[in-house]
Amino acid sequence: MGKSKVNLYQMSGSLNQIQRINECLKLLDLEGIRSTFEVMAKTALKNDSLPLDFLEDLLEKEITWKEANRIERWIQQARFPWKKTLEDFDFSFQPTIDKKQIYEFASCRFIDRAENIIFLGPPGVGKTHLAIALGLKAIQKGKEVKFVRLDQLIDMVDKANDAILLRRLFGTLMLPKLLIIDEMDFYETNLATGTFLFKLLQQRYEKGSVIFTSNKSFDQWGKIFGSHARTLAIIDRIAHHGEIVNIEGESYRIKDKIIQVQQMSSL
Numbered sequence: 001m002g003k004s005k006v007n008l009y010q011m012s013g014s015l016n017q018i019q020r021i022n023e024c025l026k027l028l029d030l031e032g033i034r035s036t037f038e039v040m041a042k043t044a045l046k047n048d049s050l051p052l053d054f055l056e057d058l059l060e061k062e063i064t065w066k067e068a069n070r071i072e073r074w075i076q077q078a079r080f081p082w083k084k085t086l087e088d089f090d091f092s093f094q095p096t097i098d099k100k101q102i103y104e105f106a107s108c109r110f111i112d113r114a115e116n117i118i119f120l121g122p123p124g125v126g127k128t129h130l131a132i133a134l135g136l137k138a139i140q141k142g143k144e145v146k147f148v149r150l151d152q153l154i155d156m157v158d159k160a161n162d163a164i165l166l167r168r169l170f171g172t173l174m175l176p177k178l179l180i181i182d183e184m185d186f187y188e189t190n191l192a193t194g195t196f197l198f199k200l201l202q203q204r205y206e207k208g209s210v211i212f213t214s215n216k217s218f219d220q221w222g223k224i225f226g227s228h229a230r231t232l233a234i235i236d237r238i239a240h241h242g243e244i245v246n247i248e249g250e251s252y253r254i255k256d257k258i259i260q261v262q263q264m265s266s267l
């Protein structure tokens with residue numbers, strides 16, 4: 001971006017070899033190699049490296065660079081509210097969570113099978129954290145992800161008030177291999193929005209995974225989809241190819257307060 005590329009034929013004869021290589025690499029968009037070839041060439045010379053080994057090292061550098069860029073780009077596109085990883089998650093604080101099950105999810109096989117995950121539990125127990133962490137794993141494994149809170153999603157649908165915009169929004173939400181819908185809680189939607197959400201989840205069924213997080217149990221998802229019958233139909237599909245993770249525990253947000261109270265009571 002913003003790089004001024006020179007055409008090969010415009011290269012001045014006065015450029016030295018390093019500058020010429022630099023220009024070629026810019027032209028070919030090989031930024032990984034460009035960032036390092038001078039240092040690597042000096043090291044290769046010092047170590048008497050074979051030309052093919054040197055070439056292989058350069059190419060690996062480019063692949064690593066491109067992969068890191070892709071991951072960064074996809075993370076931006078996913079629109080996570082914050083970055084949280086599985087490695088940051090303290091499983092000992094939340095013993096009702098089966099660590100093995102979460103690491104099985106992290107393999108992303110559930111995405112290959114177009115299955116869903118539903119994290120249920122009270123506020124602060126780490127539902128959103130786990131959903132984001134699994135989203136990051138999915139991106140690392142080359143699967144596109146989109147994160148959205150239900151209230152934001154409802155807002156987006158309400159605002160896309162013509163057929164073309166709605167179709168475009170629908171396409172954006174159908175595209176990612178993994179869609180994360182956070183805070184799937186009680187919202188009363190209008191009929192058009194409820195229908196949109198109903199169709200979205202109906203069409204993703206068996207085609208793409210969804211991770212839901214919710215403070216409410218299924219039977220309280222109520223009027224999100226416009227009618228009780230639709231809600232039942234959607235829950236049926238979600239649960240058919242889905243794993244429900246019920247988290248029962250204390251809020252991590254008040255962890256320090258719990259520890260303080262425990263310390264005081266042991267005095």
Ligand code: ADP
Nearest residue numbers: 088089090093123124125126127128129252253
């Ligand atoms: P929920 O979505 O269930 O309301 P969050 O995932 O938003 O909860 O968690 C609230 C905060 O506590 C976040 O900053 C999250 O990273 C942190 N958190 C929750 N549980 C844990 C945990 N077991 N280990 C580390 N951090 C946690």
Ligand code: MG
Nearest residue numbers: 127128183213
């Ligand atoms: Mg949450």
